[in-house]
Amino acid sequence: MFNRQGAKTVLLGCSIEPELLAEPDIIDDMRRYSSIIARESITWQALQDAGLKDNTYLVPDPAFLLETIKKPLPENFTEGGMVGLNVSPLVVENEAVPGITMENYRALIRHILDTTQMNVALIPHVVWKNNDDRTVLKRLYEDFKETGRIVLIEDCGCEELKGYIARCRFFIGARTHATIAAYSSLVPTLVVGYSVKARGIAKDLFGTWEDYVLPVQSLRQEGELIEGFEWLKNQEQFVNKNVAELLNHLFEKKNISKAALAKQSGMSEIYLHQIFAGRRNPSRNRLLCLCYGLDASVEETQ
Numbered sequence: 678m679f680n681r682q683g684a685k686t687v688l689l690g691c692s693i694e695p696e697l698l699a700e701p702d703i704i705d706d707m708r709r710y711s712s713i714i715a716r717e718s719i720t721w722q723a724l725q726d727a728g729l730k731d732n733t734y735l736v737p738d739p740a741f742l743l744e745t746i747k748k749p750l751p752e753n754f755t756e757g758g759m760v761g762l763n764v765s766p767l768v769v770e771n772e773a774v775p776g777i778t779m780e781n782y783r784a785l786i787r788h789i790l791d792t793t794q795m796n797v798a799l800i801p802h803v804v805w806k807n808n809d810d811r812t813v814l815k816r817l818y819e820d821f822k823e824t825g826r827i828v829l830i831e832d833c834g835c836e837e838l839k840g841y842i843a844r845c846r847f848f849i850g851a852r853t854h855a856t857i858a859a860y861s862s863l864v865p866t867l868v869v870g871y872s873v874k875a876r877g878i879a880k881d882l883f884g885t886w887e888d889y890v891l892p893v894q895s896l897r898q899e900g901e902l903i904e905g906f907e908w909l910k911n912q913e914q915f916v917n918k919n920v921a922e923l924l925n926h927l928f929e930k931k932n933i934s935k936a937a938l939a940k941q942s943g944m945s946e947i948y949l950h951q952i953f954a955g956r957r958n959p960s961r962n963r964l965l966c967l968c969y970g971l972d973a974s975v976e977e978t979q
Contacts (some may be wrong), residue, residue, distance in 0.1 A: 685711040690738055692716060694876035695723035704729070717877025738878070740857040745962065746838040754828045756844040759798045760789050760906075761859070762817070763850030764869065765810050772896045778869070779813065781902035785849070786821055788903045796826040800841055802855035804832045810852065847909055849902070851893075853878070855910035863920060863959065867909045869893055869902070921955035924967065928953070931971050942970035 688710045688753050697703050704727060706712060713733045715721040721781035723736040750756065764782055772778045786797055799818055801810035811832070818829040842848055842855065850856045851869045859866040860882060868875045868890045879886040891905050939949040943966055951957035
């Protein structure tokens with residue numbers, strides 16, 4: 678209807694399973710759009726391979742630029758001492774072995790409580806009717822609430838949910854935008870995914886999706902999520918070190934002292950030195966302030 682009336686249409690922020698683009702009807706539908714904007718490179722490459730080249734673009738999901746609002750923390754939520762967990766009814770529906778997803782989450786929570794000093798934050802991200810993360814998260818909460826080390830976050834705005842996620846030490850989640858909130862806050866993240874969007878976003882960030890994404894369809898045994906978490910723990914220093922190395926490399930190219938940079942960036946010298954030493958994990962906004970203080974170009978900031 679819109680095309681017949683001369684309107685321009687855009688398929689924005691899409692992820693499409695590559696095998697779907699082998700179907701002629703799907704290709705015909707795709708050709709009706711004035712522009713197609715893929716949010717990850719697996720989809721973009723599949724569109725290219727299907728001959729949809731002239732009006733197809735690759736642009737990261739705008740959720741990476743979402744602002745963060747930090748509300749007061751609830752009892753038993755310690756900043757930097759939490760493992761954030763998200764699971765959805767949708768990912769459970771895509772499991773190949775009935776019940777295996779929740780079994781893995783329960784085993785993981787027991788493992789965290791038994792082997793670490795960290796607490797667990799259950800964080801919903803979608804609360805639609807018939808697709809409400811709280812339905813599965815509340816079951817996990819009831820199983821472990823007597824420990825006093827598990828917190829169920831109530832529904833709130835997306836910026837506020839990102840504020841909780843950003844204050845976790847690790848995050849394991851199913852919802853795409855919950856994991857993007859963690860990625861963009863530099864929180865080490867493992868995705869329990871079921872589709873190309875999880876694999877594509879991880880591949881664009883890390884060069885590969887393997888280890889960073891655990892496809893729910895592949896879950897067969899109870900301890901697989903624990904294995905993923907242990908791998909993630911071992912990557913924590915890599916994340917912090919990588920940010921510190923990049924900042925130190927950029928700092929060496931600029932004619933500015935750290936005292937001046939701290940003042941220009943609006944942060945204390947102590948905090949600045951901790952970031953450069955890899956002992957603190959700065960938020961996206963802090964990184965942008967540092968890039969501003971370093972007079973970084975757009976390319977250097979990216």
